[in-house]
Amino acid sequence: MTTRLAGAPDLLRLAWRRDRILVPASVIGLVVLSVGSAQTTLELYPDDESAAAGLAGILTNPSIIAMYGPLASQTADALAVFKTVMMGAFLVAVLGFVVVRRHTRTEEDEGRLELLGSGVVGRWSPLAAAVTLATVAVVAASALSAAGLAALGMDVPGSVAFGVAWLAAGLATVGVTAVAVQLASTTRGAAGLGFGFLAAAYALRALADSADDGSVLHALGWLSPLGWAGRVEAYGANRQWVLLLGLATLVAGVVVGVAVLERRDLGAGLIPARTGPARAGRILSGPLGLVTRMARGTIVGWTLGLTLGGVVVGSLLGSVADLADDPVVSDFLEQLGGSAGTVEDIFVSTELGFISAAVAAAGVALALRLVGSERSGLGEVVLSTPTSRLRWYAANVAVPLALTTFLMVVLGVVLGVVGPAVTELAPSLGESVGASLAKLPAVWVLIAVAAALGGAVPRFAPFAWAVLLVTFLVGELGPSMQLPSWILDASPFTHLSQLPGGTFEVVPSLALVAVTAVLVVLGGVAYLHRDVA
Amino acid sequence: MTDVISVFGLHKAFGNTVALDGLDLTVREGEVHGFLGPNGSGKSTTIRILLGLLRADRGTGTVLGRDPWREATELHRSLAYVPGDVVLWPTLTGGEVIDLLGRLRGGIDEARRRRLVQRFELDETKKGKAYSKGNRQKVALVAALASDVPLLVLDEPTAGLDPLMEEIFQAELMALRDAGRTTLLSSHILSEVEKACDRVSIVRAGRIVDSGSLADLRHLSRTRVHALLRSAPTLAELEAWPGTHDARVDGAEVWCSVDAEHLGDLVATLGSHGVETLTCQPPTLEELFLARYQPQPA
Ligand SMILES: Nc1ncnc2c1ncn2[C@@H]1O[C@H](COP(=O)(O)OP(=O)(O)O)[C@@H](O)[C@H]1O
Ligand SMILES: [Mg+2]
Numbered sequence: 001m002t003t004r005l006a007g008a009p010d011l012l013r014l015a016w017r018r019d020r021i022l023v024p025a026s027v028i029g030l031v032v033l034s035v036g037s038a039q040t041t042l043e044l045y046p047d048d049e050s051a052a053a054g055l056a057g058i059l060t061n062p063s064i065i066a067m068y069g070p071l072a073s074q075t076a077d078a079l080a081v082f083k084t085v086m087m088g089a090f091l092v093a094v095l096g097f098v099v100v101r102r103h104t105r106t107e108e109d110e111g112r113l114e115l116l117g118s119g120v121v122g123r124w125s126p127l128a129a130a131v132t133l134a135t136v137a138v139v140a141a142s143a144l145s146a147a148g149l150a151a152l153g154m155d156v157p158g159s160v161a162f163g164v165a166w167l168a169a170g171l172a173t174v175g176v177t178a179v180a181v182q183l184a185s186t187t188r189g190a191a192g193l194g195f196g197f198l199a200a201a202y203a204l205r206a207l208a209d210s211a212d213d214g215s216v217l218h219a220l221g222w223l224s225p226l227g228w229a230g231r232v233e234a235y236g237a238n239r240q241w242v243l244l245l246g247l248a249t250l251v252a253g254v255v256v257g258v259a260v261l262e263r264r265d266l267g268a269g270l271i272p273a274r275t276g277p278a279r280a281g282r283i284l285s286g287p288l289g290l291v292t293r294m295a296r297g298t299i300v301g302w303t304l305g306l307t308l309g310g311v312v313v314g315s316l317l318g319s320v321a322d323l324a325d326d327p328v329v330s331d332f333l334e335q336l337g338g339s340a341g342t343v344e345d346i347f348v349s350t351e352l353g354f355i356s357a358a359v360a361a362a363g364v365a366l367a368l369r370l371v372g373s374e375r376s377g378l379g380e381v382v383l384s385t386p387t388s389r390l391r392w393y394a395a396n397v398a399v400p401l402a403l404t405t406f407l408m409v410v411l412g413v414v415l416g417v418v419g420p421a422v423t424e425l426a427p428s429l430g431e432s433v434g435a436s437l438a439k440l441p442a443v444w445v446l447i448a449v450a451a452a453l454g455g456a457v458p459r460f461a462p463f464a465w466a467v468l469l470v471t472f473l474v475g476e477l478g479p480s481m482q483l484p485s486w487i488l489d490a491s492p493f494t495h496l497s498q499l500p501g502g503t504f505e506v507v508p509s510l511a512l513v514a515v516t517a518v519l520v521v522l523g524g525v526a527y528l529h530r531d532v533a
Numbered sequence: 534m535t536d537v538i539s540v541f542g543l544h545k546a547f548g549n550t551v552a553l554d555g556l557d558l559t560v561r562e563g564e565v566h567g568f569l570g571p572n573g574s575g576k577s578t579t580i581r582i583l584l585g586l587l588r589a590d591r592g593t594g595t596v597l598g599r600d601p602w603r604e605a606t607e608l609h610r611s612l613a614y615v616p617g618d619v620v621l622w623p624t625l626t627g628g629e630v631i632d633l634l635g636r637l638r639g640g641i642d643e644a645r646r647r648r649l650v651q652r653f654e655l656d657e658t659k660k661g662k663a664y665s666k667g668n669r670q671k672v673a674l675v676a677a678l679a680s681d682v683p684l685l686v687l688d689e690p691t692a693g694l695d696p697l698m699e700e701i702f703q704a705e706l707m708a709l710r711d712a713g714r715t716t717l718l719s720s721h722i723l724s725e726v727e728k729a730c731d732r733v734s735i736v737r738a739g740r741i742v743d744s745g746s747l748a749d750l751r752h753l754s755r756t757r758v759h760a761l762l763r764s765a766p767t768l769a770e771l772e773a774w775p776g777t778h779d780a781r782v783d784g785a786e787v788w789c790s791v792d793a794e795h796l797g798d799l800v801a802t803l804g805s806h807g808v809e810t811l812t813c814q815p816p817t818l819e820e821l822f823l824a825r826y827q828p829q830p831a
Contacts, residue, residue, distance in 0.1 A: 109623075185662060186624075186662065274660070275626065275656075275658040275660070276625075276626040276629065276659075276660055277626060277628065277629065277658065278628035278658050279628050279629070279632055280625075280628065280629040280630075280631075280632030280636075281629075284625070284632060284633040284636070285633075285636045286636070286637070290633060293625075294622060294624070296624075297624075376620050377616055377618055377619075377620040380586060380616055381614070381616060381620075381634070381673075382637065383584075383586060383609075384584050384609060384612075384613075384614035385634065385637035385638045386606055386609045386610045386637065386638065386639060387606075387609075387637055388605075388606040389605075531588060532586050532587075533581045533586040533587055
């Protein structure tokens with residue numbers, strides 16, 4: 001046991017050194033998210049009366065619950081954290097996943113663990129160090145948020161429960177990741193498992209939370225760590241014991257992870273590497289084919305994911321109709337999604353906004369592969385062939401642009417087929433596809449940011465993730481936090497047409513397309529003129 | 534003979550690190566040119582500049598008559614490159630990578646591909662992740678050696694190969710040279726370059742310190758000999774034997790270095806003095822540099 005853990009403290013120190021920006025910055029960002037948005041909401045609705053009389057009543061609507069989880073109570077405090085419980089729990093979970101993967105599978109994938117493993121490092125040590133650091137990060141974000149909320153003068157047990165909601169989701173994800181990094185044999189494979197788990201957890205709780213109390217589907221929500229976050233009901237039922245579920249999942253995950261670790265070789269996953277064809281298929285004939293082929297997993301996974309997403313959103317449309325045609329409701333929804341039209345339209349527009357941000361993440365990840373392949377040395381090999389830099393850059397930009405477009409078409413089609421089958425109030429097939437496509441210019445801009453950074457300043461390419469995250473949060477929270485308009489205007493999502501329901505405005509969308517084109521060209525020009533190895 | 538590579542005064546700095554400091558390099562058509570230097574001396578940086586992946590801060594020159602930075606794409610039609618640290622796409626098989634690189638380079642000699650795969654005993658159906666370093670190198674080597682290009686640029690290609698495979702590689706290289714190809718082969722191992730190369734350029738701290746045919750560099754390839762003898766010669770006797778240098782005698786022990794062509798004679802002579810133990814060591818590159826730049830301590 002002790003030899004298995006030899007060197008773990010050193011590894012932990014090394015991990016902390018490498019993450020001394022990432023972890024504190026993420027923790028601070030999360031605390032600002034929870035405390036900052038609570039503070040601005042409380043300024044708007046200082047007491048329970050104004051909260052209850054104003055908006056709280058509508059927050060029992062299934063479609064909104066599907067997005068954010070249940071409202072814990074009709075108090076100002078509960079309203080103040082309504083959005084950040086779920087959104088933050090998701091982000092805390094992502095943080096836990098990223099930290100664990102960085103120090104386990106990624107290290108192993110890139111051969112660095114072998115270097116360490118030959119020293120005095122025990123077999124379990126990397127996993128132990130990674131899980132410890134991730135747990136510390138998750139605990140810090142949750143505890144500091146709880147303390148910050150209490151410091152705003154909010155209900156103390158409720159603030160603790162808020163911390164519990166984030167912590168339960170975060171710890172459970174750390175545990176699940178501890179297994180995922182053992183099963184998958186590549187960093188990307190681990191990402192597929194990790195984000196697949198989070199997407200499934202979100203979809204399950206969306207369906208479960210909007211189902212009737214007491215139904216089987218509603219009970220199934222307890223299987224989702226993101227469902228727990230909502231069911232803690234911070235500033236309401238304050239179910240602190242939910243933390244035990246998170247802890248249990250963490251422990252179980254670590255135990256299973258260690259068991260798998262004992263059974264596998266360094267560098268391998270549990271599933272033995274399969275052999276493949278001795279000769280290349282036709283697709284592997286040029287840079288575009290190569291980039292497409294390397295994105296195969298992403299393409300298949302996201303197509304499945306968005307098909308499911310379309311089905312979930314489409315079927316939720318049925319419950320939206322339960323809502324009375326209340327102007328307060330539409331006002332609130334409008335603020336959420338910034339849309340116009342019927343409640344169904346607004347709901348669809350809001351969900352499309354969410355999903356398009358996720359699709360943008362897929363696009364950004366693909367666009368960043370230009371830099372990834374440069375780091376790994378694969379780009380050097382391609383560029384030593386007659387493949388010009390321009391073609392290589394273009395291929396790495398074209399594939400994410402094309403894939404995100406395809407994905408939004410899939411989403412629109414599925415939604416447009418399922419929705420009308422569930423309720424005649426749903427947007428038609430054409431409207432759904434149109435609304436889905438209308439989100440694309442913003443997605444493209446984010447891809448172009450990644451392409452431009454990768455083309456011009458590869459060291460700063462990961463900032464594309466920060467841009468995506470900030471854009472998403474500004475779009476989500478900006479209006480209700482009453483941020484200055486120049487900040488809102490900086491987000492490409494602000495300039496999208498309000499579809500379905502509204503009219504398609506050509507000029508802003510064309511402007512976004514122009515921004516995309518300019519960024520892509522700038523990145524390309526810079527890429528032609530810099531060192532690429 | 535025309536020069537396939539001729540570059541002059543290459544300078545390249547990465548921040549404060551000066552990687553190349555006025556490097557000249559000339560490679561003639563049809564030769565296997567060894568590019569020899571210790572780790573960090575600037576071999577890979579030079580090669581990347583020759584491929585147009587990096588831009589030299591200063592310096593001029595051509596590869597196959599083209600400016601490597603401005604005409605990289607055209608230049609790459611005529612060369613194949615094996616990087617020092619071969620990475621493969623984790624989800625592609627070795628065979629797929631060979632085909633891919635061949636197609637990107639505009640075609641591959643099928644017969645040679647088959648023969649090379651066989652000779653290197655390469656399993657083409659494994660995925661990139663599953664290959665050892667040596668096998669990854671074989672994949673890249675097969676792809677390069679099987680393509681129909683006049684110039685091969687190989688950056689420490691045998692670092693992961695076992696001795697048997699290294700021999701096969703050397704034989705293939707000779708065959709290609711006989712077919713008129715030009716090769717630039719970098720290495721930090723003197724003996725490897727000795728075996729494979731017609732001419733050698735030695736780089737140290739970003740500059741060429743020596744360049745010429747192997748015969749010119751023969752003085753570099755002395756073997757170090759250490760023997761424990763029953764009746765040791767005097768220092769004067771030892772120094773008088775043909776081809777010996779840096780001689781030292783201490784009681785029954787003798788040390789010296791000897792030119793390659795005189796090694797046999799020396800061993801025979803030592804035999805007549807009653808050898809108890811004998812070690813012969815080809816000089817390492819570092820020792821060569823020490824020998825060249827610092828007077829040997831007596
Ligand atoms: N991309 C880079 N950034 C910073 N320093 C580099 C980079 N590439 C090479 N160097 C430095 O330049 C010097 C020469 O490196 P390199 O050409 O790789 O040597 P070699 O191939 O002979 O071992 C080394 O000191 C190395 O650290
Ligand atoms: Mg090198």
